[in-house]
Amino acid sequence: MLLGLKASRRLLSHRHCFQQYRSIKSENTARSAPLDSVLSAFRSICGEDGVSLGEAVKEQHGKDESMHRCCPPDVVLFPRCVEEVSALAKICNHHHLPIIPFGTGTGLEGGVCAVKGGVCFSLRNMEQVLELHPEDFDVTVEPGVTRKALNTYLRDTGLWFPVDPGADASLCGMAATSASGTNAVRYGTMRENVLNLEVVLADGTVLHTAGKGRRPRKTAAGYNLTNLFVGSEGTLGIITKTTLRLYGIPESMVSAVCSFPSVQAAVDSTVQILQAGVPIARIEFLDDVMIDACNRFSSLSYPVTPTLFLEFHGSERSLEEQVHTAEDITQSNGGSDFQWAKDAETRNRLWKARHDAWYAALALRPGCKAYATDVCVPLSRLPQIIVETKEDLIENRLTGPIAGHVGDGNFHCLMVVEPNDPAELRRVHLFTERLARRALAMDGTCTGEHGVGLGKRALLCEEIGPEAVRVMQGLKDTLDTKNLMNPGKILQPREQ
Structure with a gap:
């Protein structure tokens, strides 16, 4: 110092x-x-x-x-x-x-x-787990600690951190981007799981958003500064420490895969399972193009039709009821080939295939690049937007397998594009704009978890309106008077 x-x-x-x-x-x-x-x-x-x-x-x-x-x-x-x-x-x-x-x-x-x-x-050299309070179900980590490293550290405690965006991202980076993932339907996103942050502001001031060392499960003390920085994408400060909620590792976990005759049937099953109050941990949708890519890439043999990957957490007795209810609902919607995976090895292989969807999509067109879209809509609008999106992809001759965290209305098109083909790049750009505006028209958001970054600044203004953008800009100006923190992200550049 x-x-x-x-x-x-x-x-x-x-x-x-x-x-x-x-x-x-x-x-x-x-x-x-x-x-x-x-x-x-x-x-x-x-x-x-x-x-x-x-x-x-x-x-x-x-x-x-x-x-x-x-x-x-x-x-x-x-x-x-x-x-x-x-x-x-x-x-x-x-x-x-x-x-x-x-x-x-x-x-x-x-x-x-x-x-x-x-x-x-x-921040990779700041990689310490600083404090673990197993009796309070919380942990404090530096920004170089990744989610996999944390769960490895926790493996003998009976606890885990469930927010899982797929990539082995750093936990403070996940807070900065408000990361989500396959477990969000049950455990929430980073916004629900960050208790406190240590942040270095642009002028070097060190701020503790909930008070230094504090880690209550809830608080009504003043403005919610913690969630101001969660999702700020580095534009307000550098997150140097985060205190996170932990959860007990479930007594039992069961995974399943179920095929459907149509997108509508698969998504209808999702909505009905949630409406039935089944406390499902994960419910992931893959369209026929995506399941075909995963079959090829991960040496699987699932029917090439719209498919749900499901996972249930709980006690042995509670799982029986959850599974029975879910299976009845899927069958009522034409679901078939309900395949169960109870042992850890089979479950891990199944979810690895889901997490490898990015690479599976790329393998459809070797030498191409991938771009992941990311929208989220109310659950009732999910079937409509996915059906319309698939029609849009076919009409515009685009390769875009669909995978989604459908339990919370969030899905992605993993666009596979030839980077040296200007015409195709143009079609992809126009498609992503249409997709985002389609979501906004259905009372959704242009980004469920990837963030605004560089590409969605104009869409953010359309989504929240100019008044809200002016408030965001005012907060930015207050905390970063010289516009030094990750300039050009989230908010449209202003003339100097």
Whole structure:
């Protein structure tokens, strides 16, 4: 911390902005004194190994899993603790340097692209599980801890963290993007499972959204600052610690796969299972194109028809009732080939096939790229939007297998596109715009879990209205007066 303060004081004499030096050259290239001083200050805080100007490292940190083009930062920093993050942020704030937080790079909306250059804060070296309170069902972790790493850490405690977006994302990154996943229908999304956050603001201030060290299961104390930062995608601050709810590992788990004659029948079954009050843990929909891709990629042999993957958690006795009710409902809608998986190995293989859907879709057209759409509508509108979407795909000659967390009305088209074909790219772009507006017309959202990032800024304004966008902009201006935190994301760029 002392090193950071000294470095900050040394830099007070510099009046030039780092942004004048958009392209940082190699170590052997002569630099101006201000640039040298900024890099020297960074190194004094996080060490020589904590500052990288390597082109490969910058490229790695300038893109995620989306189709948005790579926009590398000018420099990548690897802080080791919140004190270093704070000291580094103060330097960036003084020199008007954009700050882009980076977790694991598994996002799908271009959220880590350095559209204005600047400094990437890669948080992978902050990877400690700081506090575990098994009796209170909560845990506090640093931003480098991923969901799989946490559940491995918890395996002997009888507890687990169930929010599962598929990718092994960092938990603070999941909070920043309000991640969701296959278990959300029962356990909720990150918004329901974050109790407290430690956040470093653009000026280096360290904020605890629910109070330092506090972890109550509920609170009515003031504004909900925690959920202000959940889903903020790095535009308000850098999340350096998160306190999460944990759950007891269920006594028993049973999974099942069921095929249907139509999309309507599959989604009707979903709605009816939820209406019957079955506390289902996961209920996932794959259309015929997606199930065919998964069969090929994961060596499965399910009928190539609209299919539901289901999972039930609970005691042995409660599972019997849940399963019986669900099976009756699916059969009443023409469901067949109801296949059960009770042992862990078979269940894991089944869900691995579901999580590998992205790669299965890509395998349909080797050499192509994938782009995942992401909309969410009220459950009653789900059959209509999926049917209309499939018709749209066929009419426009597009490859877009559909997979969805249909228990909460959220689904994805995994678009597989030839990146060197401008006509196809144009068709995909127009399709995704139509899909998002179709969801908005059905009282839904343009993004159920991927976030706004770069690609859905205009749609956000259409969804929530200009008044709400102005409130968001006001919050951004208050917390980030210089527009340094991940600029260009969520909100439309403003003229300077």
